Amino acid sequence: MSRRTRLIVLGAAAVLAACTERTSPDPVPDVPEDGPAVVSAGRSHPHAARERLARRFALALADPTFRARIKGELDRSPMPERKLHLQRFLTGADRGALRDLARAGREADAAVEMDVRAAPALEFYLPVPAHRLAWRGDDRILVATAHADGEAPVAFTTTGHRVILDPNTPPASPVLAVVPVEADFDRLPTLG
Numbered sequence: 001m002s003r004r005t006r007l008i009v010l011g012a013a014a015v016l017a018a019c020t021e022r023t024s025p026d027p028v029p030d031v032p033e034d035g036p037a038v039v040s041a042g043r044s045h046p047h048a049a050r051e052r053l054a055r056r057f058a059l060a061l062a063d064p065t066f067r068a069r070i071k072g073e074l075d076r077s078p079m080p081e082r083k084l085h086l087q088r089f090l091t092g093a094d095r096g097a098l099r100d101l102a103r104a105g106r107e108a109d110a111a112v113e114m115d116v117r118a119a120p121a122l123e124f125y126l127p128v129p130a131h132r133l134a135w136r137g138d139d140r141i142l143v144a145t146a147h148a149d150g151e152a153p154v155a156f157t158t159t160g161h162r163v164i165l166d167p168n169t170p171p172a173s174p175v176l177a178v179v180p181v182e183a184d185f186d187r188l189p190t191l192g
Helices: 001-009 013-017 046-060 064-076 086-091 095-105 108-118 130-135
Strands: 122-125 140-144 154-156 162-164 175-182
Touching: 046 095, 046 108, 046 140, 046 154, 064 095, 086 095, 086 108, 086 122, 086 130, 095 108, 162 175
Parallel strands: 140 175
Antiparallel strands: 122 175, 140 154, 154 162
């Protein structure tokens, strides 16, 4: 587990264990009330794209059907720590997961697609073994990401609330980390 992922995991408890959460000075803009938005060219910075993807993922997890799909996919992953490649997951087969994120974020599919392309290769997983065992697919989960080692992780609730996590407090709730790829998804692990 990388230092960045460890920081994400350790920081999640601040959201659930205390009321000391604070918002960032540069939150992800809210989606307009009048319908789906399209990402402008100026919003395609890789860090911002990753954060928007994490927020949309958290919003999509408010839907029990999407949560069940994520839980099942994570449980079936052959990768260590049950990791999944985010871009491959979103753009695979029927692109249903990409559409789910767009719908949850009340944005056009093209907005999500633009961020999928702008972000570095990402993986998602529950980095804490106890969280992988404890999470049953309920909505008590955070989606977190961090831009750099040593930086306080940013997390989103399933209602889209953005919080800065305390990197020194262990989590009280499962955290789904959206982080740059560490696993070799082109080489499946061998048994034995």
